[in-house]
Amino acid sequence: MNYIERLKKESNNATDYIYKKIKLKNNTLEIVNIETITSSSDINNFILKRISYLDNLDEDNLKDFLYNYLPTTSISKIKDYKDLKNKLLNGYTILIINNKDLLGIETRRDLTRGIEKSEYEKTIVGSKDSFIEHFNTNLGLIRRRIKDTNLQIKTYELGKYTKTKVGLVYLKGVSKEELIKKIDTKIKDINIDGIIDSNYLKQYLNNSNSLFPSLKLTERPDLASLSLLEGKAIIIVDNSPEVIILPTFFIDFFHSSDDYYQKSFNITFIRIIRLLAFLIAIFLPSIYISLTTHNPDSMPIDLLLSFKSQRLLVPFPAFVEAIILIIVFEILRESDVRIPSTMGTAVSILGGLVLGEACVSAGIISPIMIIVIATSAISGMLMQSVEAINSIRWYRFILIILSSIFGYFGIYLGTILILANLCETKALNDWYLYPLTPISLKEQKDGFLKLPSKSQKTRNPVLSTNKVRGR
Amino acid sequence: MKKLILLIILTIFLTGCDSYIELNDLVVINAIGIEKDNELYKIYISLVETKNKENITKIIEDKGSSINQILDNLSLTLNKKIYLSHLELLVVNNTIKDKEWQEIVNFFLNNNETREDYLVAYSNDLKKALETKEFNYINELIENNFHETSKTIKTSMFDVIKNLYDKEKIYLPYLEVLENLKLNGLKVYEDNTWKDIKEDKVIYLNYYLNNIKTYKYSYKCQGDDNKFLYLEILKAYSKNIKNKLLITNEIKVINNDCNLTNTEINKIFKDNLTTNLKEFTNKQIEIKNIIRGFYEN
Numbered sequence: 001m002n003y004i005e006r007l008k009k010e011s012n013n014a015t016d017y018i019y020k021k022i023k024l025k026n027n028t029l030e031i032v033n034i035e036t037i038t039s040s041s042d043i044n045n046f047i048l049k050r051i052s053y054l055d056n057l058d059e060d061n062l063k064d065f066l067y068n069y070l071p072t073t074s075i076s077k078i079k080d081y082k083d084l085k086n087k088l089l090n091g092y093t094i095l096i097i098n099n100k101d102l103l104g105i106e107t108r109r110d111l112t113r114g115i116e117k118s119e120y121e122k123t124i125v126g127s128k129d130s131f132i133e134h135f136n137t138n139l140g141l142i143r144r145r146i147k148d149t150n151l152q153i154k155t156y157e158l159g160k161y162t163k164t165k166v167g168l169v170y171l172k173g174v175s176k177e178e179l180i181k182k183i184d185t186k187i188k189d190i191n192i193d194g195i196i197d198s199n200y201l202k203q204y205l206n207n208s209n210s211l212f213p214s215l216k217l218t219e220r221p222d223l224a225s226l227s228l229l230e231g232k233a234i235i236i237v238d239n240s241p242e243v244i245i246l247p248t249f250f251i252d253f254f255h256s257s258d259d260y261y262q263k264s265f266n267i268t269f270i271r272i273i274r275l276l277a278f279l280i281a282i283f284l285p286s287i288y289i290s291l292t293t294h295n296p297d298s299m300p301i302d303l304l305l306s307f308k309s310q311r312l313l314v315p316f317p318a319f320v321e322a323i324i325l326i327i328v329f330e331i332l333r334e335s336d337v338r339i340p341s342t343m344g345t346a347v348s349i350l351g352g353l354v355l356g357e358a359c360v361s362a363g364i365i366s367p368i369m370i371i372v373i374a375t376s377a378i379s380g381m382l383m384q385s386v387e388a389i390n391s392i393r394w395y396r397f398i399l400i401i402l403s404s405i406f407g408y409f410g411i412y413l414g415t416i417l418i419l420a421n422l423c424e425t426k427a428l429n430d431w432y433l434y435p436l437t438p439i440s441l442k443e444q445k446d447g448f449l450k451l452p453s454k455s456q457k458t459r460n461p462v463l464s465t466n467k468v469r470g471r
Numbered sequence: 472m473k474k475l476i477l478l479i480i481l482t483i484f485l486t487g488c489d490s491y492i493e494l495n496d497l498v499v500i501n502a503i504g505i506e507k508d509n510e511l512y513k514i515y516i517s518l519v520e521t522k523n524k525e526n527i528t529k530i531i532e533d534k535g536s537s538i539n540q541i542l543d544n545l546s547l548t549l550n551k552k553i554y555l556s557h558l559e560l561l562v563v564n565n566t567i568k569d570k571e572w573q574e575i576v577n578f579f580l581n582n583n584e585t586r587e588d589y590l591v592a593y594s595n596d597l598k599k600a601l602e603t604k605e606f607n608y609i610n611e612l613i614e615n616n617f618h619e620t621s622k623t624i625k626t627s628m629f630d631v632i633k634n635l636y637d638k639e640k641i642y643l644p645y646l647e648v649l650e651n652l653k654l655n656g657l658k659v660y661e662d663n664t665w666k667d668i669k670e671d672k673v674i675y676l677n678y679y680l681n682n683i684k685t686y687k688y689s690y691k692c693q694g695d696d697n698k699f700l701y702l703e704i705l706k707a708y709s710k711n712i713k714n715k716l717l718i719t720n721e722i723k724v725i726n727n728d729c730n731l732t733n734t735e736i737n738k739i740f741k742d743n744l745t746t747n748l749k750e751f752t753n754k755q756i757e758i759k760n761i762i763r764g765f766y767e768n
Contacts, residue, residue: 292493292494293491293492293493294490294491294492296492296494296497296554296556297556297557297584297586301499301501301557301559304494304499304557305499305519305521305526307494308494308495308497308499308519308521308526309521309524309525309526310524311493311494311495312495312521312524313524317493318493404491405485407490
């Protein structure tokens with residue numbers, strides 16, 4: 001069975017498979033491409049137009065002739081049928097010469113959008129570009145920032161059916177070799193039907209039991225480049241606008257890429273605010289529940305009386321009230337994410353203002369509970385990682401349940417459980433809570449505090465063997 | 472095994488339900504007046520009632536053979552838990568003696584909700600004292616007078632318990648209720664009896680107890696009734712050492728109409744302090760005055 005017949009049979013005569021036969025003097029040339037993923041203008045200009053000049057060509061070795069003749073660098077000799085199929089599905093146009101020799105020319109259609117502003121990781125200062133769904137563009141955005149041959153990439157093809165291109169990018173001489181080897185092994189061990197997005201890979205690379213993520217995804221090329229300079233590695237996945245940074249430590253979720261573009265004392269202040277917001281997001285509802293159900297003795301009498309008067313008509317216990325509000329908030333948030341932005345304002349007004357006001361007027365929810373849950377929810381949004389925001393939600397739930405049963409003791413218990421869980425978590429080879437525990441005083445310069453970059457003369461010893469910056 | 476673990480976990484979790492209480496099921500008591508009336512305790516309770524989202528302070532009185540019994544009755548009447556954690560003031564009168572003190576102290580020590588930092592005061596009319604002004608007014612009155620004039624003493628329940636245990640005098644601020652409520656010196660409980668200390672003598676008691684914060688002293692100039700020497704005592708320390716009472720004063724002269732020198736001011740102030748302190752102590756008194764300003768003729 002010749003190649004064309006085999007292809008037709010396997011694709012069940014798919015309508016976007018285009019076959020064209022050209023007869024030259026002594027040779028027969030068959031051209032195959034999939035029109036939905038190839039650029040017809042490229043095929044016309046670089047293949048068909050050029051071949052049309054060869055009507056009288058009398059060449060014995062047409063394969064080698066065409067390999068050199070066609071004006072493209074993206075041409076390759078195809079060994080067998082399997083290779084042919086692979087190339088064809090990747091947007092190549094296949095030339096079958098006398099049903100024997102095979103050549104593949106890259107004529108992939110550009111199916112991606114242009115580089116746009118980052119949507120989820122907004123910054124005040126610094127570059128605005130973000131990754132897109134195209135592997136090479138994403139790699140290019142990094143290469144534009146790090147112009148060094150030590151920026152190396154290992155590529156993989158993952159997914160039995162999707163055959164997704166995955167690239168492990170690192171800075172040779174800065175990243176630790178054992179770290180790269182470990183990631184390399186982990187990627188090679190992945191057996192999966194398909195990888196549609198980088199988030200698929202996340203589950204295979206992140207083997208911790210912690211609710212808090214030990215990987216960070218970013219859509220910002222500047223953050224990815226900064227991470228590479230620190231000795232971290234990044235993974236680019238084709239068709240995904242986010243790259244994976246690893247290893248990621250707990251403290252990294254309190255950092256933002258524009259932290260490095262502003263004055264250090266301002267950043268220290270902002271980081272402390274982020275830490276406070278994180279603590280408020282997790283602890284505020286549970287502290288309020290403890291105060292109103294188990295430990296009213298620990299608040300001043302005026303506050304106690306204020307809470308008491310506000311809860312007078314509320315028919316639910318504080319715990320139920322908190323859970324109802326959190327669920328309503330999550331519904332609002334989810335609907336805000338899913339619905340078109342034109343309707344978003346209406347939902348916000350209806351959900352946030354009208355519903356909240358009506359609930360208070362009807363006496364279903366106390367105003368103070370709305371303040372507590374709203375403050376906690378807004379504080380949780382300060383994290384730039386969606387995964388981190390989601391994990392805060394779980395920590396909040398755990399503490400609310402424990403505090404409604406045990407009061408303050410429940411909060412202590414929950415805090416110990418959360419800390420123990422974070423302490424035992426590992427970010428690849430290293431402890432997740434580094435540099436907090438095991439403590440590294442040097443690394444505190446870029447921990448919750450931020451000292452001027454000039455004072456940070458060495459790299460993180462956990463990530464890099466090349467410790468001195470600038471060498 | 473799994474069922475057993477689940478049972479243990481559930482049991483542990485349910486232990487928390489014991490202390491669970493909703494704010495609206497509490498009767499918040501902020502002040503109590505206790506007196507004895509014909510072998511029965513009479514208690515005046517200042518509690519906060521929440522109506523139409525407003526907090527109103529209300530005085531309730533009841534009689535019973537013990538404080539516990541009265542509060543239990545009250546809990547049944549109001550159908551809410553009596554909550555004493557925010558008790559801020561206890562007022563007693565001269566019907567409270569040794570036996571009653573013991574019962575009061577035992578009640579509060581056995582109640583694990585109450586703290587021992589609330590103020591204790593004395594009044595001639597408990598009901599009127601609590602009705603006329605709210606507890607926070609009375610507390611502020613005592614606090615301010617203690618810190619600004621040194622003409623009263625701040626006594627907490629902790630001090631009362633300690634003094635009863637050590638068999639020492641209990642000094643309580645006297646809330647006198649006539650037309651209005653005002654502080655009028657101290658009441659001293661000692662050997663099953665109550666005694667008075669006049670307002671102008673409280674300063675010297677505070678010297679003895681090393682409680683002086685700041686106060687003002689005036690002295691009429693000799694030969695001219697319209698002229699005064701005004702002194703402000705900025706800081707004062709006293710220390711009891713064996714048979715000596717050492718006192719240091721830091722004094723600012725506000726007005727010196729009498730044209731006295733520093734030496735004369737020093738002598739006048741020392742004499743006054745020594746004379747008055749003799750009422751409270753037999754110890755030898757040593758006074759050192761630091762006078763700010765220069766008055767040398």
